[in-house]
Amino acid sequence: MDHGCLSFSISAPGKIILIGEHSVVYNKQGLASAIDKRTYLHFKEHRLAHDQITYNLLNKITEWDFRSVYNLITLDKPLAVGVKEFSIFTPELFRHDEFVDLIQEFVNQKVEEGTDAYKSLVGLFYIVLGMLWCTDVNMTPFDIEMMTDLTIGAGTGSSASFAACIAGAVYHYIRLKAFEKHGAGEFNISYEMFKPYKMTLSAHYCGFSEEDKEVINKWAYCVEKIMHGSPSGLDNTVCVYGNAVLINPLGRKEGESNLRPLSNFPTVRILLINSGIPRKTRDVVRKVADLKRSCPDAVGAVINAMGVVANEFIKNLMGIQDGAEPSPTQEEVFRQIEVTRLGTSWLGVLVCESVFTSLSYLFQTLIDLQQGLLNTIGVSHPRLEEICFITARRGLHSKLTGAGGGGYAFTLLPPDASEERVIQTTEDLRSAGFKVEDIVVNGEGIAIDFRKDVF
Ligand SMILES: Nc1ncnc2c1ncn2[C@@H]1O[C@H](COP(=O)(O)OP(=O)(O)OP(=O)(O)O)[C@@H](O)[C@H]1O
Ligand SMILES: C[C@@](O)(CCO)CC(=O)[O-]
Structure with a gap:
């Protein structure tokens, strides 16, 4: 047992894309939300016990000689364009492909290329080496253990x-090590040849600030690039910030980020259904890119249509946030359902639910349209179509979520859907061999876990 060694747990949620998968890659608007299923990481430093870095990923344990990892970090080969401009805040300045090649060569000594564990380890070393390369902290051997509900x-x-x-774990490790070195206060944590980067250090943290999340999200995006090639950035942003995130919002001002974490989001209940068909996001995204290359105008038109459907869905859903001003369509709905408005304020959740209920025909139609368009670009699957068919028999509407080609679909449950209908639909799906969960979307973003029962 090492005494005085750092030990902590971090967790981050999974996500569902409510609308806009694939078309977001082509700069159309999309909306995703966190879900209450998380990935957990436990980090434990060990200064005395042994000289290995141990990773327990996907229940496979690999051990890495601390010296050889350290030598890669201290390597003076510049991997960033302009080292003087580089800091933990600017991973986008890395020569990404060159850096990935270097890490792949290293990981390949022990793990077979192309396996799940291989990609994950390359991602993991990218963060460990990249973040520690530019920061002035004394690294020691450590163990990382990960598990997931997803x-x-x-x-x-x-x-x-x-x-x-x-990304969150290595960032947290760096600030705790920097505190050991400097004590509490604001300090430059960059190594001398790099651009100074100031961090506010303290002995304890209960979470991550907005700026911390910005840094963590940039590094998480680099790992998503390793996994997927050219991701939109929507998935990692939801997993870091939690709640819900809009991508490519309409009316965005020049210079503004195309990703907008939202603090307010209406209650959306869904059935989350696993088709049981495995697939890889990278392959499905590539398939769409190939299709677009072979028929640019036709596929471009379908993607434009997907963007229009997403815009309409988002405009109406976001309009029913608590406290939001109703859009003209919703004003109309209000009049129809004769809900009393008090001054300019909404009548809270009850009103939201009323609007959601009265707009549910619109949302369900848009879900169907989007699923049809996703099928048109070849990212559905017979089992996903079967889910849509089964739920439609009960008057409910479903679409795939994420990259498709298999994986999950969800069924929108409007607030007025009776419990009996939900139970019957769930039973129908289960008897057709699908795994079904009844959830409300939303969830906290990256967090430090203080629960003792996670690992
Ligand atoms: N808990 C984990 N530990 C290690 N590696 C993981 C873990 N979770 C995911 N991975 C890595 O992520 C890859 C799966 O990524 P992929 O994008 O295909 O699926 P997804 O993220 O579930 O789907 P989507 O991107 O559509 O939401 C795996 O092959 C593995 O390398
Ligand atoms: C298919 C896609 O739109 C969503 C994957 O969850 C890809 C991306 O956004 O990077």
């Missing part, structure tokens, strides 16, 4: 939640 490779953001956990 099904891996199924559309609920397992890779993004993995990436968020790793």
Whole structure:
């Protein structure tokens, strides 16, 4: 047992894309939300026991000689364009491909290329080496153990939640080590040849600030690039910030980020259904890119249509946030259902639910349209179509979520759907061999876990 060694746990949620998968890659608007299923990471430093870095990933343990990892970190080969400009805040300045090649070569000494564990380890070393390369802290050997509630490779953001956990853990480790060195206060934590980066250090943290999340999200995005090639950034942003995130919002001002974490989000209840068909996001995204290359105009038109459907869905859903001003369509709905308005304020959740109920025909139609368009670009699957068919028989509407090709679908449960209908639909799906969960979307973003029972 090492005394005085750092030990902590981090967790990050998975996500579902409510609307806009694939078309977001082509700069259309999309909306995703965190879900209450998480990936957990436990980090434990060990200064005395042994000279290994141990990773327990996906129940496979690998051990790495601390010296050889350390030598990679201290390597003077510049991997960032302009080292003087580089800091933990700017991973986007890395020569990403060159850095990934270096790490792949290292990981390949022990783990077979192309396996799940291989990609995860490359992601993990990218963060460990990249973050520690530019910071001035005394690294020691450590163990990392990870587990997840999420099904891996199924559309609920397992890779993004993995990436968020790793980035959050190494970032947290750095600030705790920097505190050991400097004590409390604001200090530059960059190594001398790099751009100074100031962090507020303290002995204890109960979470991550907005700026911490910004840094963590940038690194998590780099890992998503390793997993997927050219991701939109939506998945990792939801897993870091939690709640819900809009991508490519309309009316965005020049210079503003295309990702907008939202603090307010209406209650959306869904059935989350696993088709049981494995697939890899990278392959499905590539398939769409190939299709677009072969028929740019036709596929471009379908993607434009997907963008229009997403815009309409988002405009109406966001309009029913608590306290939001109603859109003209909702004003109309209000009049129809004769809900009393008090001054300019809404009547809370009850009103939200009323609006949601009266707009549910619109949402369900848009869900069907989007599923049809996703099928048109070849990212559905017979089992996903079967889910839509089964739920439609009970008057409910479903679409795939995430990259598709298999993985999960969800069924929107409007507030007026009777419990009996929900139970019958769930039974129908289960008897057709699907796994079904009844959930409310939303969830906390990356967090430090103080619960003792996680590992
Ligand atoms: N808990 C985990 N530990 C280690 N690696 C993980 C973990 N979760 C995911 N991964 C990595 O992520 C890959 C799966 O990523 P993929 O994007 O295909 O699925 P997803 O993230 O579940 O789907 P989507 O991107 O559509 O939400 C796995 O092959 C594995 O390398
Ligand atoms: C298919 C996709 O739109 C969502 C994957 O969860 C890819 C991306 O956004 O990077």
